Amino acid sequence: MNIDVLTLFPAMFEGVFTSSILGKAREKGIVNLSTVNFRDFAGNKHNTVDDYPYGGGGGMVLKPDPIFAAVESLLDVPSSGSETVGEPVSTGAKPRVILMCPQGETFTQRKAEELSREEHLIFICGHYEGYDERIREHLVTDELSIGDYVLTGGELPAMVVIDSVVRLLPGVLGNEQSAVTDSFSTGLLEYPHYTRPVEFRGWTVPDVLISGHHANITEWRRLQSLYRTFKRRPELLENAELTDKEKRWLREKMAEEEGRQG
Structure with missing residues (x-):
């Protein structure tokens, strides 16, 4: 599986992508994890990725052009200006483009299982007031939320979803049965566990x-x-x-x- 994350803060993912289960999955070659700073695709001298909303109102809105350009760069060849943890890889398969957003579908174990069957996932992590609506309408395939609350940006939710998906890939966990019996995998919460001493x-x-x-x-x-x-x-x-x-x-x-x- 190839996973690319569009973010203004790629450094946030360095520890997550190189540690624990995700780090081991990368080392085994089971998953390729990459970050792309979509500010590199701004196309203006100030590298601006946001602007004031039409019609007025508070906050700033992410512009469509940098995000479209960043996603499109991943469909053919990696952009030479991208900052990455790992190297983006084009598989030829049509990717799922996932917008992390409080308005999205609530993320569940069933959704994790569905996404784990894909070859290529692209996550878009926003900041500011929101996204230009054309990103939702014409670019993304899924909008996901990890709960009914608002965070500073989409980076932490993307990390949660990625961890949940990658651990389901064959060969990632030492014991393949672990993912099968996890809470929610059967539709129920998991049973109690005990270990030594008796x-x-x-x-x-x-x-x-x-x-x-x-x-x-x-x-x-x-x-x-x-x-x-x-x-x-x-x-x-x-x-x-x-x-x-x-x-x-x-x-x-x-x-x-x-x-x-x-």
Whole structure:
């Protein structure tokens, strides 16, 4: 996979792209991560990338021409003026062009799984008041938000999305099963985890987990996942695929909970 990030602050990505899981994925050649400073494509003597909004109002708006030029440069050959962490690579595949924006679709694990199947992703990180609407209408394929709040720019949200996507690529995680059982991957929250020691300050590991009975362990984890979802994110259960046995078990837990509250 090739991932390019259009940003006015490429230095923000240096540590993220060279550390931990992302750094290892780059070293293995699984993903190429690059940053492009779209100020290099401003095309004016002051390298201006923003301007006052037509019609008046506060703040500045990102101009369309530098961003269009920067994206288009990635579709053929890398721009010689770009600042990069890694080298942009053209794959010939039509990329997904993702605008990080508070107005966008809320990012979810399902979206991460969808994006992980792409060959080329381009992220646009904005600043100031917003984007010229023609960027939304004629350039981007997706608008994404990581939550209902506003940040200074799109860099941090882009890092979140990239981390979430890259860890799903084959060969990135040491244990491929880890991504499959993560919270939200099954539509439910993940079950509780325990490790050594068996007893810590009087608190013990559930007997089933040290029983060696794999079928019982699998069932326990599934039911714990259901219960944790019910307790913390009950709205997720509306679309969950449950067996009749799981539905009965969950109804019993709900009844117990109502009894305690009543």
